[in-house]
Amino acid sequence: MSITDLDLYSQAILLLAGLIALTSFLMLGQSRLVRLVFIFAVQGCLLAGATAMAAGVLNYPHLYISAGLSLLLKGIVIPLLLHRLIHRMGLHREMDTIDHPARLMMGGTALVVFSYYVSLPIVQHSTLVTLNAIAVSLAVVLLGMLLMISRRQAVAHVVGFMSIENGLFFAAVVSTYGMPMVVELGVAFDVLVAAVVFGVFFFQIRASIDSLNVDRLSKLTEVER
Amino acid sequence: MDWILAILETLLFIGAAPLLAGWTKRVKCRLQNRKPPSLLQPYRDLLKLYRKQPILPHPASWIFRAAPYVVFAATVLTAAFVPLVAVNLPTAKIADVIVLVGFFALARTFLVLAGMDIGTAFGGMGSSREMTIASLAEPAMLMAVFTLAMSAHTTNLSQAMNYVLDTGLVLRPSFVFALGGLMLVAVAETGRIPVDNPATHLELTMIHEAMILEYSGRWLALIEWASQIKLMLYGVLIANIFFPWGIARDFSPESIGIGVGMIALKLALLAILLVLSETAFAKMRIFRVQEYLSFAYLLSVLGLLSHIILEAARVHH
């Protein structure tokens, strides 16, 4: 059935899915770290919104908690953390140039198509139209990886990593209305610790190579020169 | 009775060996227009050596003193195995042709050890050359013998001779090759021209002589005698294996008499043949001997193969 005869909720979910995918694309194309983190925050908020809506409409109260968690962590805490780090390390003027933006974007689109093709078998076994959003979340995951591959800045890597987590959450929300509570909490905890550890590492890396360019972290190689 | 006969035959063999040597020398002198010594000269030489006091070089050990006895004993034993005038003697059963080759090797080994025992350059030189030649000649000889053994289905000499006698005159290509191979080997093994020169006095060209350079007195006598027996052994092998006719198959006096006469005749002819070749050819350089011997080896192997290929129809088991 087409989107016209869906209920409002589904339409909204699909809309949000689209927006989240869009944010991923924006991140992929973004070369300034500050904006990158900002877009990431937006993505977090969208995710939280989607979760909250699912909680409200389908009334799974425990989803409110996870919505709150994502808003708090992905939308506010982590972006702020990163933002302050960027400023303290004076990276806010840093340009993380992308080698071939056009190719990257095309690759991204290809990924979206691919993830749709991959998730078809899942979707066709269910009547829920919202499931199509799984394709999007998978795309978000893959785009996150692409982001990490294409960037040299450690901060960008963190953002990519986190956006992968966003994709996972989104998938959990649209497909299974959230994971069991214990898992949700555990994951959230892990994410938080991970964020802290990232922070620690920024300083360690900086102390060792006084820059956050991961390409310079290549002492441990076995290629014969 | 048989055993006594066998021992008598062996004694005859040993006794006749110097005679053959004398005969060979005589023919040679004739061919070279020299005045020959008497036929009995070799006996006289042996007797003289026997009476002389032997000289023992300083570095020599017991090996040097024991070697002549071992060499002689081994050679005499081989002589005992080889049917001279009669087949089916019990001694022929004790050992077959492979053992015979083995005994030649034993004798040679001790001679070579004795040559190295004295610690001179000549001894080592002779030993090295002797072993080199032997290590090529021995397989050639074995191959030649195997040709016979495979067609006769036996390695026992008197059985083989019986076989040839029973089948009568058959023109076997394999035998021709084997005969050629065996003759070449015989020349090499008995240290005759063109491989070695028993009469040389120039140490650097010596092979066999270089090894026994230090021997004297009774020891030299034994060694000389042994090499005469060896020469005769090869002669008898060639004669009785390939042309066994006339050899005694029973022990009646007349057949034995015929046997003696025939073998004497054959050996005389072979000796002439040998001398002819010796006068016709010159001695070879040591490193050309390998070609000579590998030719002998080739002949023998060809003999074997031609037996397999050309006479395959005869194979029945």
Place this chain on the structure above:
Amino acid sequence: MIAVYLLLFIPLAGMVVLSMWGDRPNAERFNIRCNIAALAASVWLAIDVLWNGPQLSAGKLLYIDSYNVYLIALTAFVGLTTSVFSGPYMNHEREIGRLTPRRLKLYHTMYQGFMLAMYLVLTTNNMGVMWVAMEGATLATVLLVSLYRTPESVEAAWKYFILCGVGIAQALFGTVLLYFAAEQKLGVGGDALLWTVLHDNAGQLEPAILGLAFVFLLVGYGTKIGLVPLHNWLPDAHSEGPTPMSAILSGLLLNDALYAVVRCKILVDGSLGNHLAGHLMMGFGLLSFLVASLFLHRQTDIKRLFSYSSIEHMGLMTYAFGVGSPWATFAALFHMTTHSLTKSAIFVTVGHAAQLAGTQRMDKIRGLILTQPSIGWGLAVGTVAIAGFPPFGVFASEFLVLVATMHDYPWLTPLLLLGVGLAFAGLFRHIQPMVYGDVPEGQKPIHANLWPVMLHLALVLWLGLAIPSFLGNWFSQATQLISGALPQ
């Protein structure tokens, strides 16, 4: 059932205590005590399970069966011996000034944290919690890798963190898919992620989804196992961190990741009914096995060398689980045990050897046997054992894998044996010059505690000669659970 809670509580408590007093001189003794207690608990648990069969905790959160119970015991044991070794080792490090007390505190805290995570991975019944614990293990160890703060160690830690993080994220996606598949059949609710529930209803789960899920789980946990081409973090992390950590990483973490994959494989096999999961694992395993054994040849760092050998052995186990016949599965379980015992023993010796020579560069380590026979022989014998020479246990398991392969996939055996040969050559060409030969200038014996090594090697030897019946039962039951039949 109390044993399980004890098992989880002890390291938690230890973690808390050590996070406060971890820099005290007697901290490592406390660390050892914790591990002793944990070992006792695990043994109790093991006996309990051995007598009363599989156990499900109240709230179904924890589940102990014959498969994970022996891994728990193994984990506790290796954890203990390694902590015993880490005492003098870490003291030596502090004396030569590579470590500050604060970092020592961190080390001790995280040691217990890591043990906690390991126990949680093994005991939990909830696939989601398993994921959480696995990520927790990464977080616990990642700061240990960069403990020395050298540029290399920081780089290694960063790679470890990022690669494992991304990998584990994929595993989470797989878990979500698993949950999704289960929910469709079992309805919304917390139970749908419980392994027991999933296992009982594996037959009804949607094959297409499970296939997809397994790919994500394999790539995710496979990163942690160190399967080629997802292995790149492993040699770096092993070689740059403190040696006790390398020992527990190699001896425990890799095992547990493999354990998780196998749990998933059981479900997927139950649902798909075909051999897809098995084939994927065989492919990855064989690839890792061969590539790693080639990597061995051109190493210069001794810990790197042995981390590649870990990759190689994990590859072999993955492959064997993939083959899936009772013999192969039995062999794989057996190999898990022997490998983690041997490998941790080797890392202990390697740590001492490196301290002895003052470097990890193999071309600088020479004449160990003449300097300190215990270390030299420990390394030599350990290498002989890990290279799969009898009468050590590794040989028996490898032999079984080969025979099983010969039975099911004869054309793969040459590849396996090629790998074995290459790996052996790769190890020995480096080890022999180190243990033998004359002593370099000024190389002195050091204070080393080698009874963990002897104990481990003795155990491996014993296992190679005869498997005790109770262990045999565990293995057989686990084999039955995984492959669905008993080996004979």
Place this chain on the structure above:
Amino acid sequence: MSLFLAYLAVLAALLSAVTAAIDGRSPWIDAFIAKGLGRWPQQLARVRHSLAAEDYAARHRQLLFTLLGGSGIAALLAGIGALASGAPLVDTLPFGLPWLSWHTRLDPLSGFFLCVLGLPLIAVALYGPGYVREFEHGKHSLTTLGLTTGMFVAGMELVLLADDALLFMIAWELMSVASYFLVAFQHEHAANRRAAFLYLLMAEVGAIAIILAYGVLAGFGGGLTFDALRCAALSPLWASIAFVLALTGFGMKAGLVPLHAWLPEAHPVAPSHISALMSGVMLKIAVYGFIRFAFDLLDQILWQWGILVLVIGSASAVLGILYALQQQNLKRLLAYSSVENIGIVFTALGLSLIFLSNGDTALGTLGLVGGLLHCLNHALFKSLLFLGAGAILHQTHEQSLENMGGLIHRMPKLANVFLVGTLSIAALPPLNGFVSEWLIFQTALQAGSIQSGVLRSLIPTASAVLALTSALAATCFVKVYGVAFLGLPRSGHIAHAKEVGHRGMLAGPALLAACCVLIGILPAPLINSLGNLTHQLTGADLGNISTLGWLWLTPVAPEVASYAPALVVIGILAVGWLCYHLLYRRTGLEPRRAEPWDCGFGGLPARMQYTSGAFSMPIRRIFQPAFEVQETLEETREGPAGTRVTVLRYRFQVLDKAWLGLYEPAGRGVLHLARWVGRLQTGNIRTYLGYSFFTLIFLLWVIS
């Protein structure tokens, strides 16, 4: 009973290993004792005192080797028992995997090889205490030596007893590893380390091939016990695959060309009594494995296999002896000659296989017996020679023939014993080496009974090669004895060598020498006792081996061939004594000592003798293509325009062609591959993420 004895042998060997490990002088033992006896100071004092006593080390050594000797005796008795009874004894031990405990079996075949193991072991046990004394004060502990020796022996005995693939492989590898540590015992020399590594590597590769071979059988037979493997019904193709694998694996251990590269490296560097065991016994264990696999486990025999074995065997024989001839290092020379002898054994086995596949059981049996007998003989005289070489090494610390000479005057007893070994290995009548070669020749000569013309022509060619080999062997060992023991000493320390002091160091070799002579003179009883064995393997025995009585050998039939070594010996002794009596006693002329002939220059220094290299030079020239010879000639000239050459120095080195052609390229190939794979580890994290990314994509694409 005999099985019990076999277990006893294994136990004794292990016990000696343990005894070696518990060296009362090692500090931790001392600490242990101190802890144990702490309460009773006077006992502690007594124990310590007895440990500190001067003769403690000697007693400890003695105990070790007594246990080894006991193991040897037990093995010998067990073997004799098994050969006599003929009924296989089976048993299972409570070890191994839950559903596969260790199966053991003692049948005539393993019994025979237990004897092959037992005799040299006893000799070694006699020899050892004297020999290892010199290691006492070296930097290498005797503990290692004794421990690994015990393991090594136990491993070999277990291989013979194994009745399932698992136990077989365990014992096999135990043997390899233990001997590896023995080869690496004196590891301060780089050459030894290299040899040890090469040895272990090739042992591993061989073991892999063997495992594969068993795997094939297990795959079809469903089970790892030998009984199950026997039941495996194989297609000819699979059977051939298994056979080739087994031949590779066991041949690698036995040292068949071109898989022999480790042998000349490893045997010389091990302590001599170990070299004796490795060369004399371990190679035979490999032969045992091959016979067990090919004649017993495989359910069929194809004539192509026979051809393969025959060709490889002949090649090994002739190449082995050619290389042996060119060696200067005595132990290295002996090692190469082991290659030759193993080649002869395999030639015999190849003949046997051909005849068996041809359905000619009697001749197949004859070939088998020839091969087995040669195994035993080689075990005897090769151990004897290695022990002898060890004795020389022990007294003079000299391994190179070029520096020896005249030892017969300094070590007369050893020289006599060594002479027996030399004559036997040179396959001269009336000693044992000749008997086995004679049997093999007899087998080859029966080729006429084969229908296929190809085989009929191939076998005689093989026997031609065999003939060449034995002739060269004679040359080789005449050289050894002549250069080492005869003539004048070529170096100072040889000139001052002394006879070995320790009685056992002579008794061991003497025992072996006695066996050589005995078997050489009275082979018939031994060959008859192999009846059960051949029955088990080929289903036939040499019915008319002693038709003419127990003094005689008539392998096929009296009219075909007969040999009575005993009578021959009597004859020789008689004639020799007669001559001696007539020529010496009667004349009574005492020989006069004098200088040897020196062309009148006066004074022959030792340097004028032929050296070992010079002795073998003609052969080197003649068989040029077989070698890779590196010759260098340095000359220093003097006088105007450097016309006068004052010093000439000639050096030559004979390299193994197999090494250059096969092994070095393989090693380079592996390294190249490794370098290529190393590119995976770029060091850049983004590449790594890329790997993970694309793996994921690929897998997703695969499954959907």
